[in-house]
Amino acid sequence: MADVNKNVLEEQIKAQGAVVRKLKEEKADAEKISEEVNKLLSLKSLLGLDTKPAKAKGESNKSKENKKQPGDEGPKKFVLKTPKGTRDFAPEQMAIREQVFNKIVACFKRHGAETIDTPVFELKETLTGKYGEDSKLIYDLADQGGELLSLRYDLTVPFARYLAMNKVTNIKRYHIAKVYRRDNPAMNRGRFREFYQCDFDIAGQYDAMLPDTECIKIVVEILSSLDIGDFVVKVNHRKLLDGIFAACGVPDHKFRPICSAVDKLDKTPWEDVRKEMVDEKGLDPNTADKIWEYVQQSGGMDLVERLLKNEILTCEKSAVEGLEDIRLLLSYCEAYGVTNRVSFDLSLARGLDYYTGVIYEAILTGTETAVAAAADEEGSVGVGSVAGGGRYDGLVGMFDSKGRKVPCVGISIGIERLFSIMEAKALASEEKVRTTETEVYVIAAQKGMVEERLKLCKALWDADIKTEQSYKKNTKMLTEFQYCEQNGIPLAIIIGQSEIEAGIVKMKIMASREEREVKRDNMIEEIKKALAPGNSEDTTASICSS
Amino acid sequence: MADVNKNVLEEQIKAQGAVVRKLKEEKADAEKISEEVNKLLSLKSLLGLDTKPAKAKGESNKSKENKKQPGDEGPKKFVLKTPKGTRDFAPEQMAIREQVFNKIVACFKRHGAETIDTPVFELKETLTGKYGEDSKLIYDLADQGGELLSLRYDLTVPFARYLAMNKVTNIKRYHIAKVYRRDNPAMNRGRFREFYQCDFDIAGQYDAMLPDTECIKIVVEILSSLDIGDFVVKVNHRKLLDGIFAACGVPDHKFRPICSAVDKLDKTPWEDVRKEMVDEKGLDPNTADKIWEYVQQSGGMDLVERLLKNEILTCEKSAVEGLEDIRLLLSYCEAYGVTNRVSFDLSLARGLDYYTGVIYEAILTGTETAVAAAADEEGSVGVGSVAGGGRYDGLVGMFDSKGRKVPCVGISIGIERLFSIMEAKALASEEKVRTTETEVYVIAAQKGMVEERLKLCKALWDADIKTEQSYKKNTKMLTEFQYCEQNGIPLAIIIGQSEIEAGIVKMKIMASREEREVKRDNMIEEIKKALAPGNSEDTTASICSS
Structure with missing residues (x-):
């Protein structure tokens, strides 16, 4: 390491040490302190490692560590973690993931x-202005010269960027x-900083509700195939919500904040949501x-008919x-045979700003719900929510230099x-x-x-037998x-x-x-x-389930 | 946007403008200038976008842009690119990728x-000191509070970290x-900043050359299955190279630099490599x-026997x-029946420092080589190289607090x-x-x-017919x-x-x-x-190939 870099690093370590001391004095949140301590240790370790070219021999690091007082609660100097x-993902988890x-x-x-696939990072500006308050949760890359980049926050915005950039007007x-x-x-509830999204979207100028309903059919097929108990797909419509807000006397500019308050009703009692609406x-x-x-x-069709008779609305x-x-x-x-899985629910609002039409959310309701509740993946979806989505007709236009719109509807499987x-x-x-x-x-x-x-293995591999x-x-x-x-072989x-x-x-x-002997x-x-497969009862299957 | 942020951004824009002007004055490399200009435009656009909450209506951006003088060579203000x-990856590319x-x-x-799978980023210190000179190519994440992170540079170092962290001593x-x-x-030669690696490794304390040879068998099976013409798997051994260097009188501390010079022989004439050895x-x-x-x-076994008779060596x-x-x-x-695909080649050296035993590299030699040459993915591999790897017995020990080693050997498919x-x-x-x-x-x-x-589609989907x-x-x-x-339906x-x-x-x-009519x-x-499938001749296949 050049001496000048070493000096810079030493300065950084000094500054970071001060941050840690200050937080400790302020008795700040333990997690925050631990984070900053880790950062300090990372910096120190960078200095330590780079000055020792033969890191493989770097046992001195650890022997120093061992001299620490027992009970010294600071993390290890050499941090071995993700x-x-x-x-x-261990092999057992990967096997389930693959299924x-x-x-x-x-x-x-x-x-x-x-x-399709898109890069893991996008130009920072591609993501700017798409996620409202949540923008603060975007990971930025360090400025190492060149473009300013951020890690993708979802798959929807990159999809919209892809459509606009390649002038694609129809795709499923x-x-x-x-x-x-x-x-x-x-993490114990399944909420991570790196996580999979699994999106299906239909883009194109089509007739009303045909793509929108297929999304529901797909959610029903997927959740049924996974055999995770009963579920219901809640549906609502952003235009209807706007209409309700207007009919109730909400001023135009408060539609979105009020919508985002309604969105909390799946987790929060009405009293608290009302308080947010009125006080905040x-x-x-x-x-x-x-x-x-x-x-x-x-409800279902009955509720639609009743609301259509509501003169104020x-x-x-x-x-x-x-x-x-x-x-x-x-x-x-009804034609798709999924009516029993669908509930028209006026409390469904969905968090994201960009929805413009139908919105959905699938919720587990069966005995497995307890498990699902323990696996809350995103703060923005309710307990037991395993899929969500809706129509977003304006997003692609935000990327088109002439503002040309490509109507889209989609679902994201949790x-x-x-x-x-x-x-x-x-x-x-x-x-x-x-x-x-x-x-x-x-x-x-x-x-x-x-x-x-080896010869035997070769013969088996060449015959495509897993050996x-x-x-x-x-x-x-x-x-x-x-x-x-x-x-289980x-x-x-x-x-x-x-x-x-x-x-x-x-x-x-x-x-x-x-x-037995075989020639x-x-x-x-x-x-x-x-x-x-016919013989699987006495071979593979019986072993697999033993 | 809070005014204070806006001011910070305006300062940044001013500073970046100066960088660009300076580069232009210096008549710097065009690509470098273009990069910095893009950064400036990104910053400007951040300012523009954030002050206009209704970005969908942000047509003013573009009309301003249109007022630019024709011939003004700067890129568009609104950069729509990856x-x-x-x-x-478009659907056609994804289909090939999947195959x-x-x-x-x-x-x-x-x-x-x-x-297994590991996160896309690691603690910065996990990657530090593993890649020698190439460390400068690592992407860092911005310091947004919390740990210092970097995007993974390969899959081998995360694999070694995984083994040490989970105390795994045997895995394939x-x-x-x-x-x-x-x-x-x-990019036109297939070299990207984001690219797939496809690694197979065997970790564990085993008998000599059994895992090492299986890696070669795997490369041969994969390249044969892809039907991309003739190829050869070059093999060599780091210990043999070290022995040759010692026998020729290279001082110990120059083994690695000289090894890295030898590594260039697949692309560079001996005169130039010799010059690097002697002059540099x-x-x-x-x-x-x-x-x-x-x-x-x-050569093959004959060369091994000849060298074993060389008294100096x-x-x-x-x-x-x-x-x-x-x-x-x-x-x-020989037992695996791959001798005709293997060449013991003393010029093979491989770039990475961490190899300790056998090293391999697979090269296309057939008529397809021209295509392969046009698809040069990494600077570090030669023309036509489509797989490489070797034994690295020391890497896992770098992550273990007690330095416990887990011997590993693996190959990476290009x-x-x-x-x-x-x-x-x-x-x-x-x-x-x-x-x-x-x-x-x-x-x-x-x-x-x-x-x-819809009813018909439902019946078909429910019968698992793709409709x-x-x-x-x-x-x-x-x-x-x-x-x-x-x-092709x-x-x-x-x-x-x-x-x-x-x-x-x-x-x-x-x-x-x-x-025809069907009930x-x-x-x-x-x-x-x-x-x-029996009917595919007159249905799927004939359409697919039309």
Whole structure:
């Protein structure tokens, strides 16, 4: 490290030390202090590491650490962790994640969707002005020369940027990727700073409610396929909400703040929401109470018809437009056979500013809800919420130099919460999750047979049979069989000198412990037969569920 | 925006303006100037956007822009682009990406590998000191309070951190994810700042060369499955290189710089490499020439035996160890049937510092090489290089507080280059790449039949048949058929009033234009029959390749 850099770093360490001391004096929030202490330690470690070129020999670091007083509560000097609010996925978690993704992607493909991908970061200005108050949660990249960049906050804004930039006016696409929010993590409840979003959107100028209803059908298909108990898809309409606010006497410029107050009703009692409306947002108490009369209501087509007879409400053009959309949507839901899953709910408001029409949110209502509640992924969605979305006809126009609009509607599957539920289910079922798909394990009966094993593996791999063997030259049969059992490998192929001479292999079906001799020439065929789904009862499946 | 923030921003803009003026005066590199101009424009736009809350109405931005003098070469004020060195993936590219991934993952699973995932960013100190000179290419996140973070630079260091943190001592894992390098992008040659890595590694204390050889087998399987022409996997050994350097008289502390010079031999003539060794790195010219005598050699087992008889070389213990490893590796390669793909090449050195044993690099040598050359992904790999890796027994120990080592060996598939090759192939073949998998398109023969269409779609989706329909209420048959042909959809299902009354649908096989009536009750069965692989010649396949 050049001396000048070292000096800069030392200055930074001094300054950071002062920050920590000040926070401690002020008895600041413990988490805040811990964060700043970690930063100080990072800086110190940077200095330490860079001055020792042979870091592999850097044991001196640790021996110093060991001299610390026991009970000294500061974190270790050498911090071995993932960044706050993030996690690694172990193979067991990845196996569950893959299952969930496969079901969801199968549904998107069944509906004829394409997929796209966008960079993990965008120009800072691309994200600016799209998220309202939440903009403070955007991760920025350091200015290292060049463009100012930020990590993506969701997949919707990059999608809109993509459409405008490539002048795409029609697309049905899904996008599964990670997004980043500097939010207060609650990792035990499934809320992370790095998390997957799983979005399906239909862009294009189409006839009313046809794409909008397909989004609901998709949510119903996905949640049903995951077998996570009962759920309901709440629907509402931003135009109807605006109409209600107007009919109740909310001034135009307060529509959005009041909408965002209504959005809290799934987690917060009316008294508190009313307080926010009146005390914080200066709404007339009478107006608030009128809103409450509306937003308590939920139902189906009956509610639509009743509201369409409400003379105060129907004076508002936007309320009528919203109601007519909902009427059409519900009739299409009937044709799609999902009416029993849909609830027209006037309290549904959704947090984001950019919605302009139908909005949705899917909520778990069954016995699994307790699990879901423990997996609250985003502050902005309610307890048990596992999907949400709506229509946003103005967003793409914000990126077009001529303001050309591309109407869009979409849903986002709360996939981190679904992972958590599926993980909890897997844990509860005591079924061992297989993290590999290995079908055959190759074992030598004697020492000195490595190359024979390799030849056997080659033959199996070349026949597309998932095969493993030990990376030890000489192995013990018992240990090898135990490995097969622990890892749910259904078949073992065993060779010894006598088998080689006789041109055979021994095949052991692990579940039944049945062992038989197979001609080497027929080996592939016999293995495929033993692995065939029809035989899975006595091979793979029984082991997998043991 | 608070006034104080606005002032800060205005100050920044002023400062940035000065930077740009200075660069222009200095007639600096055009790309550098353009970068700084973009930054200035980003800052200006931040100011502009934030002061205009209704950005959707922000047409004033653009009208101002239009007042610019024509010929004013500055970029647009409203920059609609992805960050430098990054790109979006359109559906066609995603379809190819998926094909390539599927083949690679199938191979990893065939070899019994698990997968893990790690966060896109790590603590800055986790990456510090791992990449030598290349550390300057690491993306840092802005300091927004909290930990100091950097985007991952590769998947190997996060893997080592994962092993140490979770005390994993044995794992065979693959990891496919994006990594980030602030390198000079050469996007037309496939070199990006955001790009995929696709790594397979075996960690654990095993017997010599067994995991090492399986990595070669995997590379051979993957490259063969992708059908990209001939290739060779070069192998060498860091200990042998060290032994050669010692035998030639290179002083110990110059082993790494000299190794990194040798690494350039795949792109640079010997004269230039020699110059670097002698002039830049202060090597005795005689020593350099002795090295050249060695590193020109390549071959197979014959070369190993010849070198083992070299009395100068075999005085060096590390050379003998390296040669014995290579001998064992080549004998295992024989058993795996990959000898014809492997070349023991003394000029192979690999750039990274952390390798401690066998190193590999796979090079395309066939007629496709020209395409590969156009897809140079990383400066550090040679022309045509599509995979590389080696053994790194010390890296995990750098993360363990007690320095406990976990020996590792792995390969990284140069997947961006493989994408480029496959894209070029797809383009050359003039075959249309399908971006959806839609099997059936539902069409109404008359107006006013939307809900009948929806019911039909529901029945098909529920039977897991990939189905689409128009989002228009009323459609034209001809347009609908055209849509099927353009998108390679093999079947159309048509209903009209008379079909509904008769309890039938019309099924049209798009390839043959054959149209027949099918009972509604048998519809699913008939569709599945028509879509079955045996019938693909006259349905899917023929359309796909048209």
